[in-house]
Amino acid sequence: MEEVKEVRSALSVHGHNIKITEVLKDEDTLTFLIVSEKLSGTGEYHVHRTYKDFEWLQQNLFSQEDVPGIQGVIFPPLPAKAQVNASTKVMKQLGFLGLGDWQPYSKALETFLCQVASHSILCKNKAVEIFLTSLEHPGGQRVKKNILNRLSQVMEEMRKEGHKDVDEFFQNERDHIIISTTSTKAAAERFLDVVLTEQKIAVACGHFSAALHLCVEPGEDPGKKDFSKVCVKLSEVFESIKKNMTSVAKNNMNTLGLGLDLESRCQEAKKEMLFRRTCKLVELENARRNAEKAKTVKKAAMEEVKKAAETEFDHISEVAKQEIEGLNRIRVKMLQQALVQWCETQLLTAKESAQQFNQHLQVFKGMA
Template identity: 30%
Template sequence: MMDEAETQLKDQITDLDLKQKSATEKDSTDFEEEETRSSSTEGPDTPDQCSSPSPGPAMLHSEAPPVPLYTVRFTDNVSKSGDRIEFTINVRKLNTGTISTITREYEDLAFLDHQLITNQTKPGLIFPPLPPPPIVDPSGAESRSRQILGSSNRNILGDSGMWAKNCRELEKYLELVVQHPVLGIDPLLQQFLDNKDPPPRPNKVRKGWLSGVKTKWESRNSSARDRDEWFSKEREWVAAYSTNIKDASDKFNEMIASRSRLIQQVGHLAAALNITVAGNEGANGMYNKLNSGFSSSLESIKCGMENEVGNEETSFGNCLELYTRCINAENAMLMRRTSLIVDADAALKAVEKAKPNREQEARDASDECEDALEKCSSVAKQEIKRFHQQRLADFRSSLISYVEGEVRCSRENYADILKSIEKMKSYPVPKISCSNLDPNHNT
C-alpha cells in the first residue's frame, strides 16, 4: 500500500511539473509573439481583424512612466497689449507642493520647444507638437471669422473664445512635455517653470541655410525600405491614420462651423422679432407681444446650441486636432530613424568598396552608424508604445466627455423648448370676428 501511495504521489508531482513547464513555455511563446507585433497587427479599432493598422492593449507593454515633477494649469487671466498676448500659468511643484504663478507669451513656449528639440541627442523621441500661434492682428481675426461663419458674414468673432481655445491647446502641450519621461526632467523645462521671468530668447529663431535641403533629403528617405517588420508596419499605419484623422478633424470642424452659422442666423431672427410696429394696443400690441415672446424663446434655444457647440469643440474636437499634430510628430520621428537606416546601409556599402588601408576606418564608421540605429530603434519602440497608450486613453476620455456633454445639452435644450412652447401657448390671443376686420385699419 505504501509503495502504491508513493508511486501515485510521484506521478502527481511529475504531472504538475509538466503542466508548469508547458505553461511557462506558452507564456514565453506568447510574449515573443507580442514583441513582434506592431500597431498594424491588432487593436481595438476593429474587433477581430484590422485591415488598417491600429495598436491594441495586448501589444502595449512598456515600463511605468516616471512620476511628473510638475503640474500646469492655464488660468482665464489673458492680457493683450498690441501684438503681445500674455498667458497666466499656475505651476505646482509636486515634490514640495508649492504653487507659483508665471506669465508667458506664445513665443516663450515656442523657444522652449525649439530648445528641447535641438538639445536632445535621442532621435527616437516623439516630441509633443506645439499648437499654432494665437491670432493677434485684425486681418487674421476677420479671416478666421469668415472661415467659421461664412464668406458673406461680416461679424467678427470675439477674442475671448479664441483665447480660451489657445489656453486649452497650450496647456495640453505643456502637460505632454511635463509628463514625458525624458523631456519632463530636462533642466530647460525646469528653468522655464521655476523662474518668475521667462528665459531670455532671441527675437526670432533662425534656421540654418541647409535646413531646407535636409528636409527635402529626409522626405526622399521616406520611401526607403525598413529592416524591421515591426517598424515597417508602424510606418504603414501612420501613413493611413494621419490621412484619416486629418479628414475626420476637418469634417468635425466643418460641422461645428455650420452650427455656428446657424446660431448666428437664429440670433439675427431673434433680434429682428424684437423690432416692434407702431402702437401697443389692439392687433399691433398683440403682434408685438407674440414676437417678443417668440424672440425670448429663440434666445434660450440659441444659448442651448452655443453650449452644445462649445462642448463639441472642447471635448472631441480638441482631441482630433491634437492627435492630428501628434501623428505628424510620430511620423517625423520615424523619418529620422529611416535616415539612420539609409546612413547605415551607405556605410555598409562603403566597407565593401573600401581599399585595404581604409577598410578599418570604414568599418568603424559602419559600426557607429549601426550603434546609433540600434539605440534609436530601442528608444523609438518604447516611445511608440507610450504614445499609443496616451492616445487611446485621451480618445476614451474625450469621447466619454463628448457623449456626456451631448446628453446633458440635449436634455437642457429639450426642457427649454418645452418651456418656450408652454409660454407661447399661455399667451391670451383674443378672438376677432372676420366681419369686423377692415383691411385699411389695425382694429
C-alpha cells in the first residue's frame, strides 16, 4: 500500500475526494450512495453500490496477474460484510465497524475506495472507473480467477510461511509482522471492550435515571416533597452521566477505535503480501534447482523458466519494498491523526460535562 498519491491520467475522478453520503436499508441489504468529484471540475458522480459491488471491485484488483509486480502490492483491506440484524459472530468480526449507526462502517469503505483510487497501480484497473462512475451495479459480472484463488492452493503448505528469506530487509519485516499483527489486533480488541463497557454504563445510568422518577410521591408532606426533589435532581444527574458516557464511547469509536481497526486490517494486508512473496521465493528456488538438475535436452527450457522466475521475483520484491516503505510512512500519520482527534474530542466532552456537573452541584448546595 504505497503512500497516497493521485495519478490524474488513470481516473476521471479525484481519488482523494470520495465520500459515502448515505446508507439505505432494504430488508437485509445495505446500499451505499457514493459521491466522487469529477476531475474536470464540472460536477460529481453519484452511484449506488452494495457490498456485492465492493467484492466485485476487490476481485478485479486481485485478478491482475498480468500486471508486473502485482503480487508485491499491499492491497487496501476491504472491511468484512456488514449485515442488517447481524448475528453476534458477525458483529464480533466487524469490531468497531459494527457498533452504533453505519457511520463507522461507511468511513471504512470510504478509506478503502480512496486508497484504491489513489494507488498508482490499482487505479489503472478499468474496474475502478466503472465502480465509481457507472450507474449500473457491476457486482453481477463474472471475474476471472485471481491470485487469491491460486494462493488458497498453496496455503496448505504452511511450511512456506517459515521459509528463510534471501533478503534481510524482508526477513526482518516478516519477523516483525508476526508480532505487530498480534499486538495491534489485541489492542483493538481491548479498546473495543472499553467502548462496550462505556455503552453499558450509559444504558445503566439511563435505567437508574428513569427508576428514580418512580420514587417521586405526590402530596404536601414536607418530607416527601424534599425526598421527591432529591430524586428528581439525582435523576437529572444520572441522565447527564448517561449523555457523557455515550459521548465518550462515541468519541472513542470514531477516532482511536477506527484508527486501531484500520491499522489492524492494514497489518493483515501487509502480512498477506509478504506471504505471497515468500511463495514466489520458493517457486524461484525450485526453478533454480530444476535448472541445475535438468538434462541437456531440457536444460535450455529450464534456464528460461528460471530467468523468468528471477525477473518476476525481482519485480515483485521491488514493488513490495516500495509498498512497505510507503505503508510504514502513512500508518504513523494515520495513528497520529486518530490519537489527536481522540484527545481533542475527549477534552471537549470533558469540558462540557464539567460545566453540567458543576451546575448540578450548585443546585444541590442550594437545596442543602
